[in-house]
Amino acid sequence: MKILNILLSAFRALQRNKMRSFLTMLGIIIGVGAVIAMLAIGQGAEYSVKEQIAALGTNVLMVFPGAQQQAGVRTAAGSATTLTEDDALAIGRECPAVQYLSPGSAAGGQVIAGNLNWSTSIQGVGTDYLEIRQWPIEYGDFFTDQDVKAAAKVCILGRTVADNLFPESSPVDQTVRIRSVPFKVVGVLTKKGQNAMGQDQDDVILAPYTTVIRRLSHWPNLRFILVSATSLNDISVAQTQISELLRMRHKIQPYDPDDFTIRNQTDLAATATATTDVLTILLASIASVSLLVGGIGIMNIMLVSVTERTREIGIRMSIGARSRDILTQFLIEALVLSLLGGIVGIIIGVAGSSIISSIAKWPTIVTAFSIILSFGFSIAIGIFFGFYPARKAAMLNPIDALRYE
Amino acid sequence: MTSKLPTSSVNLNGTLIQIEHLTKVYQLGEVDVHALRGISVNVSKGEFVAIMGASGSGKSTFMNILGCLDKPTKGSYVLEGIDVGKLSRDELAAIRNKKIGFVFQGFNLLSRTSALENVELPLLYGATSNKTRKQKATEALERVGLGDRIHHYPNQLSGGQQQRVAIARSLVNDPSIILADEPTGNLDSRTSVEVMGIFQELNNHGITVILVTHEPDIATFAKRHIIFRDGKIKTDKINSSPNIASEVIKEMPMIDDEEEEAA
Ligand SMILES: Nc1ncnc2c1ncn2[C@@H]1O[C@H](COP(=O)(O)OP(=O)(O)O)[C@@H](O)[C@H]1O
Ligand SMILES: [Mg+2]
Numbered sequence: 001m002k003i004l005n006i007l008l009s010a011f012r013a014l015q016r017n018k019m020r021s022f023l024t025m026l027g028i029i030i031g032v033g034a035v036i037a038m039l040a041i042g043q044g045a046e047y048s049v050k051e052q053i054a055a056l057g058t059n060v061l062m063v064f065p066g067a068q069q070q071a072g073v074r075t076a077a078g079s080a081t082t083l084t085e086d087d088a089l090a091i092g093r094e095c096p097a098v099q100y101l102s103p104g105s106a107a108g109g110q111v112i113a114g115n116l117n118w119s120t121s122i123q124g125v126g127t128d129y130l131e132i133r134q135w136p137i138e139y140g141d142f143f144t145d146q147d148v149k150a151a152a153k154v155c156i157l158g159r160t161v162a163d164n165l166f167p168e169s170s171p172v173d174q175t176v177r178i179r180s181v182p183f184k185v186v187g188v189l190t191k192k193g194q195n196a197m198g199q200d201q202d203d204v205i206l207a208p209y210t211t212v213i214r215r216l217s218h219w220p221n222l223r224f225i226l227v228s229a230t231s232l233n234d235i236s237v238a239q240t241q242i243s244e245l246l247r248m249r250h251k252i253q254p255y256d257p258d259d260f261t262i263r264n265q266t267d268l269a270a271t272a273t274a275t276t277d278v279l280t281i282l283l284a285s286i287a288s289v290s291l292l293v294g295g296i297g298i299m300n301i302m303l304v305s306v307t308e309r310t311r312e313i314g315i316r317m318s319i320g321a322r323s324r325d326i327l328t329q330f331l332i333e334a335l336v337l338s339l340l341g342g343i344v345g346i347i348i349g350v351a352g353s354s355i356i357s358s359i360a361k362w363p364t365i366v367t368a369f370s371i372i373l374s375f376g377f378s379i380a381i382g383i384f385f386g387f388y389p390a391r392k393a394a395m396l397n398p399i400d401a402l403r404y405e
Numbered sequence: 406m407t408s409k410l411p412t413s414s415v416n417l418n419g420t421l422i423q424i425e426h427l428t429k430v431y432q433l434g435e436v437d438v439h440a441l442r443g444i445s446v447n448v449s450k451g452e453f454v455a456i457m458g459a460s461g462s463g464k465s466t467f468m469n470i471l472g473c474l475d476k477p478t479k480g481s482y483v484l485e486g487i488d489v490g491k492l493s494r495d496e497l498a499a500i501r502n503k504k505i506g507f508v509f510q511g512f513n514l515l516s517r518t519s520a521l522e523n524v525e526l527p528l529l530y531g532a533t534s535n536k537t538r539k540q541k542a543t544e545a546l547e548r549v550g551l552g553d554r555i556h557h558y559p560n561q562l563s564g565g566q567q568q569r570v571a572i573a574r575s576l577v578n579d580p581s582i583i584l585a586d587e588p589t590g591n592l593d594s595r596t597s598v599e600v601m602g603i604f605q606e607l608n609n610h611g612i613t614v615i616l617v618t619h620e621p622d623i624a625t626f627a628k629r630h631i632i633f634r635d636g637k638i639k640t641d642k643i644n645s646s647p648n649i650a651s652e653v654i655k656e657m658p659m660i661d662d663e664e665e666e667a668a
Contacts, residue, residue, distance in 0.1 A: 005529055016517060315513045318474055319574065320502020320530040322495045398501075399475040402513070 003332075010333040013305075021337060024301045027294025028341025028381065029348060032374045034287035036349025037356065039370040042280025044363035049272045059232050060132055061239060062268075063091075063225040063246075064261045082259045083222040085209075087249060088126075094245055097229050097238035102126035104224040105209045107216040109179040113165040120161050122178060122205045124212025125226070130189075132228045140172040140187025143208055151210040155183040159191040159202035176205075181215050183207065235264055288377075294341065295381035302334050302389035313393050314401030327394035334386020335379065342378030346371055421581060421613055422448040422471070427480035429466050429636075440466040441477070442636035450581070453608045453647070454615045455624035458633030464617045467633070468586045471615065472507045473497045485581060502530050506575025508585035508616075512567045514559045520546060520570045521555040527578045545573040549603050565596035572603055576612065583607065585616040589623055595657050601626040602650030626650055 014021040065083035088103035105124035110117055127145050130137065143154045155176065162171050171185045192201040213220060229238040239262050246260050306313070313326055350371075353364040429441040440463045448454060456464050469475040470482060473489060482489045484504065492500065501507070514523050524542040533541065546555050549569040559567050568588060575583050585604070589597035597620075605626055608614045618624055625648045632640045 002529075002535075311513075312515060315515060316526070316530075317498065318472070318501060318507050318513070319527040320498050320578075322498040322530070324495075325530055397475075398473075399469050402474065402509075 006328055006332050007336070009329065010336045013309075013333055014336060017305075020301060024297050024337055025341035025344065027297035028291065028338050028378055029294075029345040031287065031291030031294040032342050032345025032378055033349040033352055034290050035284055035374045035377070036346060036366060036370055037352045037364070038283035038287040039280060039373075040349070040353035040364035040366045041356065041362060042276060042283050043365040043367060043370070044357070045279060046273055046276035047365055048363045049276055058265050059229045059235055060265060061227045061229065061235065061242070062263045063227065063242060064263070065221065065223070065259070066261060067257050067259055082250060083225060084220075085213075085222060087246060088222060088225045090245060090249060091225065091227065091242055095238060095241035097234040097241050098227050099230045100128040100132045100228045102129040102132055102226045103209045103222050104129075104226055105212045105217055105219065106223045107179075107212050109216065111161065111165065111205065112177040113171070113174060116165050116167075118161055118164045120158075120203050120205055122155075122207060122212055122216060124209030124217070125206055126209060129206065129226065132226050135192060136190050137187045138190040139170070140185070142187055148208040148210050151208060151214050153181060153183045153207075153211060153215065154186045155205050155207040156187045156189055157185055158189050158204040158206075160200055161203060161205055162188045178205065178207075179216055183211075239264065291374075291377060291381065295338070295385040298334055298337055298382065299385035299389060301337075302330060302386055303392070305333070306330065306389045306393040309393075310396065310401050310404035313396055314398055314404065317396070317398035318402060323394040326396075327390045330390035330393050331383065331386050334390065335382035338378045338382030338386070342375055345378070346374060349374070419449045420447055421450050421452075421485060422446070423481075423483040425481050427467070427470065427477050427482065429463070429470065429475075430478045440636055441470075444480070444636075444638055446631065446638060446641065448582075448613065448615065450613055451608070451611055452613050452615075453604070453626075453628040454631060455627035455629070455644075456615065456617045456631045456633060457619060457621070457624055458639070460619065462633040463636040464633050465586050466636075468584055468615070468617055471582075472505055472584045473500050474507070498530075502527055503578055504581045506572075506578070506580040506583040508568070508571050508575050508583065508588045510587040510590040512559070512564075512571045512591075514567055514570055514574075516559050519556050519558055520551060520562065520573075523559070523570055524574045524577050527574060531578065541577055542573070545577040546570070548576070548607075549573045563596075564592050565599060568592060568596075568600055569603065572600070572607075576607060580612070582613040582615065585614070587617050587619070589618065589620070594622070595654070595659075597623060598626075598650050598654050598657065602654060605647075605650050 063083065085103055088101060091098055092101045102125045104126075107122045107124070108119070109122060110119050111122075127142065127148060129135075130142055137156070138159070140156070142156060143152065146152070147154050155178070157165070157171055157176075165171065165176060166174065171188055174185050175182050176185055177183070189202065189204075189206070194200055207216075209222070227238065227242065229235045242262055243258065247258065250259055252259060313321075316326065316329075350366050353366050356362055357364045424447070425445045427441055427444040428439070431438040431440055442463075444463075444467060456467070458464055466475070470477050473484075473492075477490070484500065487500070489497070489500065515526070521539070521542050524545050525538050528538040528541060543552070543555060546552055549572050551566060551569050551573065554562060554566060557566075559570070562570065568591075572583075572585075572588075575585075583604070588604075589600055592600060601623060604614050604616065608628075614627075616623075616627065624630055625644070627644060628647050629643050630640070631638055
């Protein structure tokens with residue numbers, strides 16, 4: 001039997017039970033739609049993570065104490081004691097490819113202003129920090145080199161902290177108590193929003209790193225050094241210079257591993273992308289389950305259909321249909337169901353993704369890959385779940401099928 | 406895509422069907438039902454055979470085996486020199502498609518499928534082009550007097566017309582033999598004679614016809630009578646003066662005309 005004729009008769013068979021065919025397809029529609037939408041969300045997340053990392057400034061390097069672990073994952077960040085203030089000053093002095101540099105220390109804690117309190121992270125940084133991060137002050141001033149030298153008790157508030165501690169008045173020139181140490185607020189940062197990992201970057205207080213080390217963390221070494229290279233092309237030069245300098249200063253023998261880690265934005269991006277990849281796979285797997293359920297729905301309906309149409313099968317066999325004609329007929333019917341469902345599902349998935357984008361303000365990206373994937377998936381499901389019922393029909397004995405009531 | 410029709414090894418001048426010691430045993434749980442207990446019979450080309458006998462005597466069982474819809478328990482069945490017992494599923498399908506036309510008591514048309522498409526069906530499973538298929542099917546329907554009903558659906562046709570569609574379907578592939586199991590069983594007497602007229606007309610054109618009936622009136626149109634009893638052939642004799650359906654019908658009352666036309 002010619003494929004066109006089989007297709008035609010498959011369409012007619014499905015048309016006869018419109019409601020049932022539609023409900024069966026619904027399983028595939030929802031499954032494919034969900035897979036497309038979930039992939040779109042995952043890929044949208046990945047895209048926006050990359051965007052934000054790029055926005056950080058691409059010529060920025062971060063130096064951490066402690067050795068680099070496999071796959072770019074560092075455990076116990078900052079636990080090593082190898083990065084000192086002198087290291088930072090030496091980098092600034094001796095690495096020509098380094099333009100700006102900020103030593104970094106950190107502490108967490110409760111911050112009190114009047115009768116309000118807020119718990120946040122306190123970053124100890126240098127005066128070039130905002131230059132490197134390209135993060136302007138909204139009002140007030142940043143602290144000065146003088147403040148750093150003197151370990152002055154001054155601080156800058158991130159937007160979130162300012163909003164929570166000073167909901168009505170201006171925080172500038174007010175006093176906040178960080179772990180009971182009084183700090184004078186000299187400025188407020190502009191809003192920066194979430195970072196690549198989804199953290200609120202404005203939930204932060206910046207203070208001179210000397211002050212944080214001496215008054216708050218009581219940890220003499222640096223948690224990180226933030227560096228910007230003189231230009232984008234100089235990043236690797238800067239990286240090499242810093243690496244060589246630190247190895248020398250730390251007296252690391254050739255072939256021994258670094259006791260520090262230098263990361264650029266590419267590394268950060270890779271880590272973040274890996275995270276969003278996991279997210280994408282997770283979302284898609286959940287959605288695939290519904291696709292699987294849809295496939296089982298097809299199998300169920302095809303089995304019912306084979307039983308209902310046993311006489312028809314008998315009639316067809318009595319006039320010369322071979323097993324493989326019957327097999328193709330039912331297989332094609334299952335395929336048409338899953339393919340139509342797949343196509344509608346793709347349309348709904350694409351439409352759904354853009355609705356999610358506009359309502360939830362999440363970025364979504366529908367790729368050709370995800371469309372091809374789910375299309376292929378629905379074909380596979382049609383064949384896989386259609387085969388058993390089709391075979392069952394094809395293996396009937398002509399006379400038994402004819403006698404079936 | 407079509408299976409090759411098995412070719413015959415011997416030429417048996419004029420012999421179409423050779424059946425020897427055919428038995429069929431159905432197993433119903435613990436009980437064995439002996440439906441056929443050793444049938445031996447030959448049928449030649451151009452014969453018109455009526456098989457008669459009491460209900461349960463094995464007529465349908467025999468016809469189903471003749472039609473390659475079922476397999477005998479024992480015995481041999483040679484159709485046009487081909488030993489049917491040795492054929493595969495696909496080869497049997499090809500035989501049913503090309504050599505045999507089967508007409509059932511209950512018509513067995515595909516519902517919600519037009520007369521034309523029902524008749525086209527055997528050609529779909531052969532290797533006929535779309536154009537000749539339509540043409541052949543239309544011709545077959547014209548041959549049974551349904552040229553004006555080709556786009557009707559089975560539920561828009563009377564019983565007699567449905568059976569005529571079934572006959573058109575059985576002859577569309579130019580079979581060597583038409584098998585009909587109680588083709589008039591669901592029809593009134595006038596329509597029955599009309600259907601018999603079609604079979605006689607086909608037989609006059611050289612097609613071998615074997616039909617089952619329990620009505621002696623119907624059997625009078627056949628040229629040979631075989632009577633079954635308890636799975637065996639009781640009598641097998643020639644009917645030297647068969648009735649001519651086209652003449653019988655002229656003497657019959659026309660009471661059923663209205664019903665036919667309304668459908
Ligand atoms: N599928 C079957 N399973 C078991 N017994 C059957 C089956 N078909 C027919 N029989 C039995 O075989 C015998 C012959 O039946 P059948 O060939 O239909 O007779 P007829 O057509 O002459 O009335 C009967 O006794 C019937 O009950
Ligand atoms: Mg019977």
